[in-house]
Amino acid sequence: MGEAQHFDIVIVGGGAVGATLALELERLAYRVAVIEHADPSFASTDPERVIALNYGSRLHLERLGLWQGVEAQGVGNIRHIIVTEPGNRGRVDLDASDGRNEFPGMNELGYVVEMGVLLRPLYEKLRRSSVTLFSPASLRKFETFSDRVEIEVASGDEKQRxxxxxxxxxxxxxxxxxxxxxxxxxxxxxNRFGLVASVSCEKGHRDTAHECFRGSGPLAFLPLADGRFSIVWAATPAEATQLLAMNDDLFITALQKAAGERTMDEIGAITGVSKRATYPLELSIAKQFTAQRIALVGNAAHTIHPVAGQGMNLGFRDVADMVTMLEGELAHKDPGQPIILQGYAEKRRADVAAVATFTESMSHTFGSEIPGAKFLRGLALEKMAFAPTLQGLLLRQASGVGQIKQGVS
Structure with missing residues (x-):
């Protein structure tokens, strides 16, 4: 295999988080390589594979000069969020204008972006950079030592150290x-599946996301660039199986019933639906975010419930904290030394725990069938409009501005 080529940092995984980290580290003058198992696809899918980015993630992408390329392809803007529980009273309304005292430039709380739309400008910049890209390629094995990691990379029949x-x-x-x-x-x-699809509605989305909390799990309507919604519907395995088997008319009837009257009044009758797909929902957080000469970022470190759409945003904050730890002179002498990795792990632990706790509490609160729980939830939703402190906390969580203020993003 010949003499081994040396890099300061090797990133295994060239998705949005890995590619963003590579560009950040190149900016810090590190010698960087990315190992990605497949050439990226930028094509739209049916149903669309979308992610929710908050305002904090937009600022991160703007600093890298990437947001303009994302926005030019079309993104769904989230200027309002309406939270309801079908069949119960009360609702919560969040609006981007409520955050302008802290961030005058914030016109949206977040954005709904197709994965290919995000990856395209990332890879255009990555291919113009000094980053070495092994793709399509796979890591066959590795061994860690006190001063380095030795990696075997395979691309087709070729192997390289x-x-x-x-x-x-x-x-x-x-x-x-x-x-x-x-x-x-x-x-x-x-023991739930997320069912995803795209739907068109009579009234369009008007830059509004809807979160409908149900006993078996939340149902989210996320605004797409073309006026349709992308839906994420948490369902039991039996429900998900039935929903996949339905024809479009039956599925639309079931979806409208699940969304509830108030949401349907906002969006109008559902007039069309794409193909449907499902994926299992799980919570998994690594017991440690680092090991000898190794750090975890993105879903490798944490996979959380999609209830608040925080997964990709959390991954971008992993990137931001790793960059903070690697930008100093000490790190440039040896980016894999224990003090750097321990600092990264400490920074990430609190943020990941806070987001996981938030999503879990939302999921369990609205999933509770304890007698009286539904009445109390309705009362809480009704009164929240008059509790600016609590509503402000939700707005900061949704937009990511709370993490920006803490210097996380």
Missing amino acids: ITASLMVAADGTHSQIRRMAGIGLFGWDY
Whole structure:
């Protein structure tokens, strides 16, 4: 295989989080390589594979000069969020204008973006950069030492040895690196599936996202660039199976019933639906975010419930905190030294715990069938409009401005 090529940092996984981290580290003058198992696809899918980005993530992408390329392809703007529980009283309304005292330029709380729309400008910039991209390629094995990581990369029949001072796992929920490093998980399977589809409605979305909390799980309507909604519907396995098997008319009837009268009054009758797909919902958080010469980012470190659309935003904050730890002179001498990795892990632990606690509490609160719980939820939703402090906390969480203020993003 010849002499090993050395990099300061090797990132395994070239999705949005891994590619963003690579560009950030190149900006800091590190020698960086990315190992990605497949060439990225920028094509739209049916149903669309979308992600929710908050205002804080937009600022991060703007600093890298990427947001303009994302926005030019079309994004769904979230200027308002309406939270309801079908069949119960009360609702919560969040509006981007409520956050302008802290961030005068904030016209949206967040954005709904197709994955390909985000990846395209990332890879255009990545291919113009000094980052070495091994793709399509796979990591066959690695071994860590006190001063380096030795990695075997395979591309087709070719094998190559490379070394790095630090290896970053950005290879997703079922991370190969995390498993090979012996890092365990805590969490659980929700015994729920997320059903995704895109729907058109009589009244369009008017830049508004709707979160409808139901006993079996939340149903979210997220505004797309073309006026339709992308839906994420948490359902039991039996429900998900039935919903997939329905014809379009039956599915639309079931969806309108699940959304509730107040949401349907806002969006109008559903007039069309795309193909449907499902994926299992789970909570998994790595028991440690680092090991010898290894750091975890994105879903390799944490996969959370989609109830608040925080997954990708959390991954971008992993990137921001890793960059903070790696921008100093000490890190440039050796980016994989223990003090750097411990600092990164400490920074991420509190933020991940806070977001996981928030999403879990929302899920459990609205899923509770304890006698009287529904009445109390309705009362809470009704009174929240008159509790600016609590509503402000929700707005800061939804937009990501709370994390910006803490210097996280």
